[in-house]
Amino acid sequence: MNATLKDVANRAGVSRSAVSRTFTDGASVSEKMRRKVEKAAEELGYSPNLLARSLTTRRTKMIGLISNNFHNPIFLTVFDQFTKALQERGLRPLLVNLSDETDPQNSVRMMREYSVDGVIVASSTLSPAFSKAFRDQGMPVVHTFGQYSSAPSVHVVGIDNVECGRMAARSLVARGLTHVGFMGGPIAATSTQDRHAGFAEIIAQHPDIACDVSYADAYSFDAGRREMMRLAQDNPAQAYFCGDDVLSIGALSALRDCNLSVPDDVGIIGLNDMEMAGWENIDLTTIHQPIKQSINSSVKLIVAMLDEPNRYPEARIFPCDIVERGTLRPKAEN
Amino acid sequence: MNATLKDVANRAGVSRSAVSRTFTDGASVSEKMRRKVEKAAEELGYSPNLLARSLTTRRTKMIGLISNNFHNPIFLTVFDQFTKALQERGLRPLLVNLSDETDPQNSVRMMREYSVDGVIVASSTLSPAFSKAFRDQGMPVVHTFGQYSSAPSVHVVGIDNVECGRMAARSLVARGLTHVGFMGGPIAATSTQDRHAGFAEIIAQHPDIACDVSYADAYSFDAGRREMMRLAQDNPAQAYFCGDDVLSIGALSALRDCNLSVPDDVGIIGLNDMEMAGWENIDLTTIHQPIKQSINSSVKLIVAMLDEPNRYPEARIFPCDIVERGTLRPKAEN
DNA sequence: GTTATTTTTGCAACCGGTTGCAAAAAGCTG
DNA sequence: CAGCTTTTTGCAACCGGTTGCAAAAATAAC
Numbered sequence: 001m002n003a004t005l006k007d008v009a010n011r012a013g014v015s016r017s018a019v020s021r022t023f024t025d026g027a028s029v030s031e032k033m034r035r036k037v038e039k040a041a042e043e044l045g046y047s048p049n050l051l052a053r054s055l056t057t058r059r060t061k062m063i064g065l066i067s068n069n070f071h072n073p074i075f076l077t078v079f080d081q082f083t084k085a086l087q088e089r090g091l092r093p094l095l096v097n098l099s100d101e102t103d104p105q106n107s108v109r110m111m112r113e114y115s116v117d118g119v120i121v122a123s124s125t126l127s128p129a130f131s132k133a134f135r136d137q138g139m140p141v142v143h144t145f146g147q148y149s150s151a152p153s154v155h156v157v158g159i160d161n162v163e164c165g166r167m168a169a170r171s172l173v174a175r176g177l178t179h180v181g182f183m184g185g186p187i188a189a190t191s192t193q194d195r196h197a198g199f200a201e202i203i204a205q206h207p208d209i210a211c212d213v214s215y216a217d218a219y220s221f222d223a224g225r226r227e228m229m230r231l232a233q234d235n236p237a238q239a240y241f242c243g244d245d246v247l248s249i250g251a252l253s254a255l256r257d258c259n260l261s262v263p264d265d266v267g268i269i270g271l272n273d274m275e276m277a278g279w280e281n282i283d284l285t286t287i288h289q290p291i292k293q294s295i296n297s298s299v300k301l302i303v304a305m306l307d308e309p310n311r312y313p314e315a316r317i318f319p320c321d322i323v324e325r326g327t328l329r330p331k332a333e334n
Numbered sequence: 335m336n337a338t339l340k341d342v343a344n345r346a347g348v349s350r351s352a353v354s355r356t357f358t359d360g361a362s363v364s365e366k367m368r369r370k371v372e373k374a375a376e377e378l379g380y381s382p383n384l385l386a387r388s389l390t391t392r393r394t395k396m397i398g399l400i401s402n403n404f405h406n407p408i409f410l411t412v413f414d415q416f417t418k419a420l421q422e423r424g425l426r427p428l429l430v431n432l433s434d435e436t437d438p439q440n441s442v443r444m445m446r447e448y449s450v451d452g453v454i455v456a457s458s459t460l461s462p463a464f465s466k467a468f469r470d471q472g473m474p475v476v477h478t479f480g481q482y483s484s485a486p487s488v489h490v491v492g493i494d495n496v497e498c499g500r501m502a503a504r505s506l507v508a509r510g511l512t513h514v515g516f517m518g519g520p521i522a523a524t525s526t527q528d529r530h531a532g533f534a535e536i537i538a539q540h541p542d543i544a545c546d547v548s549y550a551d552a553y554s555f556d557a558g559r560r561e562m563m564r565l566a567q568d569n570p571a572q573a574y575f576c577g578d579d580v581l582s583i584g585a586l587s588a589l590r591d592c593n594l595s596v597p598d599d600v601g602i603i604g605l606n607d608m609e610m611a612g613w614e615n616i617d618l619t620t621i622h623q624p625i626k627q628s629i630n631s632s633v634k635l636i637v638a639m640l641d642e643p644n645r646y647p648e649a650r651i652f653p654c655d656i657v658e659r660g661t662l663r664p665k666a667e668n
Numbered sequence: 669g670t671t672a673t674t675t676t677t678g679c680a681a682c683c684g685g686t687t688g689c690a691a692a693a694a695g696c697t698g
Numbered sequence: 699c700a701g702c703t704t705t706t707t708g709c710a711a712c713c714g715g716t717t718g719c720a721a722a723a724a725t726a727a728c
Contacts, residue, residue, distance in 0.1 A: 002446065004684055015708045020686060027687095030694095030706060050447040051385040051394065052684035055713040060385065062448075065429070070414030073407040073610075080404030083431035092448065095399070095429040097417035112336065113384040114396075114426065221613055253614040276407075279555055280587040281615065338714055349678045354716060361717095364676060364724090386714035389683040 003044035012040035023048050054115060063302060064111045064119040065093040068101070068126050072219045072246050074274040074291070078122055081292060085299040091117070098126065104133035112137065118302045120144060124158070124191035125219070140305035144298040147190035148315050155305070157298045157316045161191050164287055164320055165198025168241035168269050171322055173206055174331050175267075177238045181212040183227055183251065185219045185243030192243060195271070199241055212237050216247050224250025232258040232266075239267030239328060245274045248284055252327065267328040271320075283326035290318040337378035346374035357382050388449060397636060398445045398453040399427040402435070402460050406553045406580050408608045408625070412456055415626055419633040425451070432460065438467035445473065452636045454478060458492070458525035459553070474639035478632040481524035482649050489639070491632045491650040495525050498621055498654055499532025502575035502603050505656055507540055508665050509601075511572045515546040517561055517585065519553045519577030526577060529605070533575055546571050550581050558584025566592040566600075573601030573662060579608045582618055586661065601662040605654075617660035624652045 009016045014037065021027035022037040029037075040046075054060040063086055069075045079095075086093050094116055101107060107130060111119055118140035121131045131143040131154045146156040165182075172180045182199050184192040192215065203211045214231065216223035224247030231237075232254060242248040248270030252262060260266050263285075270277060270286035277284040297316050305311050324330070343350045348371065355361035356371040363371075374380075388394040397420055403409045413429075420427050428450060435441060441464065445453055452474035455465045465477040465488045480490040499516075506514045516533050518526040526549065537545045548565065550557035558581030565571075566588060576582040582604030586596060594600050597619075604611060607622035631650050639645050658664070 006684080016685080017687080017708060018706090020684095021707090024686075028706060033706075047443050047446050049449060049684055051449055052389055052713090053686075055386055055389075055684080055715085056686040058713085062428070070410055070417070073410060076404055076407055076410040076413075079410075079413065079429070080431060080433070083404070083429055084433070087431060092444075093429045094396070095413070095417055095427045097414060097421060099414070099418070109381050110426075112381050115383060115385055221609070225614070249613070249615070257614055275555070279583070280559070280591055281583070339716095340714080350715080351678060351717080352676090354714095355677090358716075362676060367676075383714055386683090387716075389685090389714080390716040392683085 002049075003041075003046040005046075005048070007044055008037065008040045008046050011044060012036045058115075059306075060115045060117055061090060062092050062094050062114060062116045064096055064114075064116040065122065066096045066098055066107065066119060066126075066130070067122045068098040069123050069219070070097060070099055072244070073276060074245070074272050075122075077275070077291060078295065081295040082120065082122065082299070085296055089299065089303055091303075093120075098123075098130070104130045108133050108137050111139065117306055118142070120298055120302055121146065122298075124161075125186055125189040128154075128190070138309070140302055140309055142298045142302045142305075144294055145191070147194065148317050150315075152313045152315045155301055155311075155313050155315075157294050157301060158318070159289055159294070159320050160317050161194030162198035162201075164271060164289075165195040165200070165241070166202050167198075167287060167320065167322060168195075168271070169199045169202035171269065171328070171331075172239050172241065172267075173202065173209065175239070175329060177267075178208060179210045179212075179237045181214070181231065181237035181240040183224070183231065183240045183242045183247065184213070184215045185247060186217055187215040195241075195243070210237075216243060216250075219244050219246055221246055221250040221253070224248065225254045227251070228254035229258070232260060236260065236266055239263070239269065242268060242270050245270040245272040245277045245284060245286055248286065248327070249276070249282055252282070252284070262327050263329045269322075269328050273323050277323070277325070285325045285328040286323055287320050288323050289320055293318045336383075337375075337380040339380075339382070341378055342371065342374045342380050345378060346370045392449075393640070394449050394451055395424060396426050396428050396448060396450045398430055398448075398450040399456065400430040400432055400441065400453060400460075400464070401456045402432040403457050403553070404431060404433060406578070407610060408579070408606050409456075411609070411625060412629065415629040416454065416456065416633070419630055423633065423637055425633075425637075427454075432457075432464070438464045442467050442471050446471065451640055452476070454632055454636055455480065456632075458495075459520055459523040462488075462524070472643070474636055474643055476632045476636045476639075478628055479525070481528065482651050486647050486649045489635055489645075489647050489649075491628050491635065492652070493623055493628070493654050494651050495528030496532035496535075498605060498623075499529040499534070499575070500536050501532075501621060501654065501656060502529075502605070503533045503536035505603065505662070506573050506575065506601075507536065507543065509573070509663060511601075512542060513544045513546075513571045515548070515565065515571035515574040517558070517565065517574045517576045517581065518547070518549045519581060520551055521549040529575075529577070544571075550577060550584075553578050553580055555580055555584040555587070558582065559588045561585070562588035563592070566594060570594065570600055573597070573603065576602060576604050579604040579606040579611045579618060579620055582620065582661070583610070583616060586616070586618070596661050597663045603656075603662050607657050611657070611659070619659045619662040620657055621654050622657050623654055627652045 121143045124145040134141040145158045216227040228251035273288035458479040468475040479492045550561040562585035604620035611618040
């Protein structure tokens with residue numbers, strides 16, 4: 001079928017090593033030889049088999065791209081950026097959908113079977129047990145959107161969710177509200193827990209502010225809508241910090257159906273600043289997460305780890321900022 | 335590092351073939367041998383290297399999943415479904431982002447280098463030259479969301495876009511409108527051309543109906559919004575068939591900003607029925623495309639082709655139907 | 669308990685590449 | 699042109715598996 005090294009060698013009348021050398025950069029081949037081989041390769045339409053090569057070089061140039069989040073539109077951007085950034089460096093993403101997988105060992109085995117050079121875990125809801133399991137196997141791992149901790153056990157790239165919680169709380173406090181709400185994402189996710197911790201920390205400094213806390217069971221429109229439907233029935237807060245933009249949009253839809261006006265009756269602040277948040281029919285005030293920076297940094301990090309597998313784990317944290325749009329009343333002018 | 339076949343063989347005190355056989359189903363091994371080998375493998379944490387295996391079996395169990403559409407949220411669903419369907423069958427998607435690639439030969443080489451077992455092209459906007467290039471290399475190919483033709487040169491799975499155009503036109507005609515519009519996606523996409531052909535065919539049967547035709551330059555919110563902004567300035571039609579749901583949502587946003595009410599001043603019918611179309615703050619009337627069916631069918635087809643590479647090309651077309659929501663006035667009761 | 673038949677096992681070659689090493693070729697010096 | 703150095707080339711072993719074939723072991727038949 002496809003031409004092999006041997007075919008090219010025969011046609012060019014040279015040894016197999018010579019052919020191999022013309023196709024590996026940095027190898028010693030004379031100009032004359034190179035031309036001869038390239039001509040034969042051209043004629044046969046030869047291209048080297050990277051998997052066979054990987055057997056000796058121990059590099060497949062494949063990176064496991066692992067996520068459990070295939071419902072939040074923000075992740076389409078995430079996949080777009082990751083694939084591009086990896087491709088630019090000659091790496092190929094082997095995509096793994098962990099939506100309904102609970103056993104890290106399974107994924108570890110899968111990645112080992114395919115000898116990926118490294119693994120990128122892209123999720124804010126996946127248990128850290130997954131990234132640790134990969135590390136324990138000696139694979140380079142980066143956990144993008146993972147939990148920031150001052151002593152990370154694997155490389156983490158993303159944002160400081162605790163600080164985001166604080167930011168959201170501060171911005172509600174600055175508006176002089178007396179009754180606020182935290183409507184988080186899945187309670188099991190570290191991102192939810194951290195955002196809540198930061199939010200609660202600031203609110204606790206203001207004993208006069210009442211704070212309701214509740215959680216949606218997924219980062220999805222429906223979950224956000226359902227949860228806000230429930231909250232709206234019974235003395236809703238003046239404004240909510242929602243787990244993310246998709247939840248916020250779900251909540252907005254619920255508020256509209258309950259005839260509560262936004263931002264006058266109820267304000268909403270989201271998190272992510274996904275493209276859709278800026279759409280005019282949504283116009284969501286939200287905390288911008290620097291996705292692009294996180295992804296580029298993650299890819300650079302995984303590339304660095306290929307040459308330096310035992311690199312000391314670090315956390316790369318990018319700052320967020322609030323994008324004011326139409327779902328939160330402007331601050332009172334002082 | 336990782337245990338190999340040989341390590342297991344040594345530990346179990348048997349030949350390498352014996353180990354290999356216990357890990358390939360259908361091979362002849364005695365119970366006693368199997369237990370011995372499995373014990374040793376267990377102790378060493380051995381799992382076979384699928385890439386080395388592929389060298390002799392000529393099966394990598396990797397499928398190239400190729401798309402150029404990383405902006406339309408519908409494609410997150412697409413990737414979700416594809417990855418799940420492939421994983422269920424023990425196949426792994428090697429994801430390729432072709433957003434800014436124009437040369438099919440590049441992609442072909444890449445897929446060859448990685449010896450993928452087959453290629454799924456998932457796009458309604460990618461030139462057929464890509465799927466053909468893969469086929470010409472002898473790779474099994476399925477073009478999902480590709481152009482339906484009665485004599486397809488590669489396997490195509492999806493919908494009949496011409497018929498969708500007709501459906502949309504008929505539904506506008508049935509409403510007694512006298513001025514309608516076709517606001518298509520990128521003009522170069524076969525899906526756009528086909529939808530327009532069907533739409534125009536029906537409208538042509540009604541000489542009393544005026545029809546405007548225009549195109550957005552991408553399947554994106556912004557493009558839809560921009561195009562509708564333009565249309566709304568100057569005698570807009572009573573209703574538009576938009577290229578897809580994302581374009582429709584962009585158009586809705588523009589209409590709102592122009593103070594045109596939907597559906598009273600201007601009606602909109604989209605295509606896809608993405609999850610978001612059902613969100614209460616969007617509530618888009620649209621033509622439902624059976625994505626899930628197309629994807630399952632595509633995966634079954636590619637699997638079938640693994641055993642039967644020269645299978646005669648077929649087109650698998652699934653019917654669409656209109657989902658009536660709030661952006662198109664109900665039909666007049668007769 | 670032999671012998672014939674079936675099942676299990678190991679040997680060795682192969683899949684498509686890479687690479688250390690030594691021989692051959694080319695380039696320098698004088 | 700001999701003698702030395704450097705570059706280029708081919709040989710052969712290896713990467714981690716599979717598999718056809720024949721020998722060995724187990725089972726069945728008499």
